[in-house]
Amino acid sequence: MPKLFTMTRAPRKATIYDIARLSGASPSTVSAALGESWRTRRIAEATVESIRKIAAEQGYSANMQARGLRKARSGLVGMIIPLHDNRFFTALSQSFEAFARERGLVPVIASSLREPVEERRIVETLISYAVDFLFIAGATDPDSVSALCRSADLRHIFVDLPGRGAPSVVSDNHKGAAELTRRLLADRPLRGGSARDRLYLIGGDAGDYATARRIEAFRDVLTEAGIPPDPAQIIACGYAPRSAMREVAALCDRLGGLPGGLLVNSLTAFEGVLGHLSGQPAEALRAMVVGCYDYDPFAAWLQFPVHMVRQDAHGLIREAYRMIDENVRNLVLTMVEPEQIAPRTFYDSPFADRG
């Protein structure tokens, strides 16, 4: 069997100067021939052909650093997400990447882990690399990010939470949460006869835009239903699984058992909630209604039914790209509708043929 890979060091990558030498043309002609500009620069079609042939033989590909330096744009496009380990954000990533590829751009996805310092560092880094535009999903401090981007003249769009410094595309959190709350109440009308006979919202950060909207909707719907919520029914304890687990345990302690209903505000919080709930007897669980803002295919099939809301990640990203394509600069705020997913439903993602 032949040795597949020799250890011979590859010769330096071919440049337009190499192709120029080989083809007898000048570097500027080669550049034009390999790019789009050969027509306007009146390079003979025959010349273009022969140059392209040689370039292909040499396995030429442009040095994007040089091109970027000259053209002051890189072909890179950035997106900031809080973390990779969450279905909603990975759905954003997947769509962001797909649309970027469609346009011949290279997506750079960075996760901030919701750290303001990290967030700024990432933006500064992406600016250093001259990304052509930036999508910001889940910034802790949108205004400061906008200021940074503006100072570098970098186009940016806020996704999932609105900023005051650039166009924004957000989920209709109020509508999604209102509808979810209604569904939970329809399932079991928790009129608050006792503290246990109530619906509790858990998880998220009340300072966050999305969470704030959802809490608002939660309050509105309960109030409309004639059962205005007690502040104790809203437990915005952050997104970390651990803390949600602690809080739901503490709640059960206070109540002397499971609450009548739980609206969990994020998948990560739900992971924690689950850690506690699953220690509970099955019949107790069945006596409870549970909802979760955000959809996860596995969470759809738990021991107890879970009403879920699927945010339209693909739609959010599509809208954001539309704004880039149409060069929208004003402070518009586009809403994208989320979708209610009934318990035990098989949902096919836009990348369902995936592996």
Added chain:
Amino acid sequence: MPKLFTMTRAPRKATIYDIARLSGASPSTVSAALGESWRTRRIAEATVESIRKIAAEQGYSANMQARGLRKARSGLVGMIIPLHDNRFFTALSQSFEAFARERGLVPVIASSLREPVEERRIVETLISYAVDFLFIAGATDPDSVSALCRSADLRHIFVDLPGRGAPSVVSDNHKGAAELTRRLLADRPLRGGSARDRLYLIGGDAGDYATARRIEAFRDVLTEAGIPPDPAQIIACGYAPRSAMREVAALCDRLGGLPGGLLVNSLTAFEGVLGHLSGQPAEALRAMVVGCYDYDPFAAWLQFPVHMVRQDAHGLIREAYRMIDENVRNLVLTMVEPEQIAPRTFYDSPFADRG
């Protein structure tokens, strides 16, 4: 309230030439002062201080395209994964990113959707951007990727599946699957009295390295246990949820009911399996043992217990970085041990304080 953002176009970003002008020093001195080389270039500490002060005031940050062009490296590091929408791969992403940041590098993560053509395009693009090294997780054609990388003198490491053209770091799939199979058998010794009284492996591509190792282990353990498997017990129907759903439905049809046990070979396949299983009566489900290669926090709490295997994504990536750091060039293959996760277990990820 003051207008937060004026529409005044930002002045062009400051360069070392601007800083040079402002500080009275030469561009080369500025470059040295702002970098690491000022000591060896004998720039007076006082000069360095004053230049850095001015640079900070001007919000200077280096143009990475120019630097990259000159130094022939970019500070970008690439990783290819099949897709974002899967816990195992996102865990790889998260760790890849964390280690990159630690080293001051910018991670570029690209998903190939397991398309050979896309895969090559991605590698070529990353080469154009002069990424400093590349991790390849889940290539469809490792040898061809290696050839491409070698032609550009690009260091690369295979992760999760071994390549013949570069060092590899892989999970010990055989061990993980063997142990999982044993656990399933311990739970319910399926001796194959009838076709229903058997363990079935479903999902994955028998041509894939990981799947092949797992199938091997599955066979080995059953054979050891004195119940050599029938070929019909191995259904490598790919990774797509839809196809797993079809296949498991077909299997149940053939058997006239649920099989005694199911070892699902990937999370995406498991999503599909679930779509079918969940239509089944609860007591039928409880009569079955289920295992899944790969871990998902929600899958841990389904209606029926699921034995899972958690691959050590963090460990895989750590090893891969170690090889880069230590400049390993020979064709080593490092194994990282996966971990068995008992049903209904709360597992804390390395990024558990996340949001």
Added chain:
DNA sequence: CCTGTTTGCTGCATCGATTGTGCAAACAGT
């Protein structure tokens, strides 16, 4: 044949940072 236009290409400066080389001024040694 002579002038004006079009065609097809080359030369050169440029983007911003890095780095090898060179060169004064300061300083040390005798």
Added chain:
DNA sequence: ACTGTTTGCACAATCGATGCAGCAAACAGG
């Protein structure tokens, strides 16, 4: 005071691609 070393910095080339300005040759029109 005179030579040799060290210190501190500036100059200019360079990385690879791009695009403006310009220049021969071919060609058209009279």
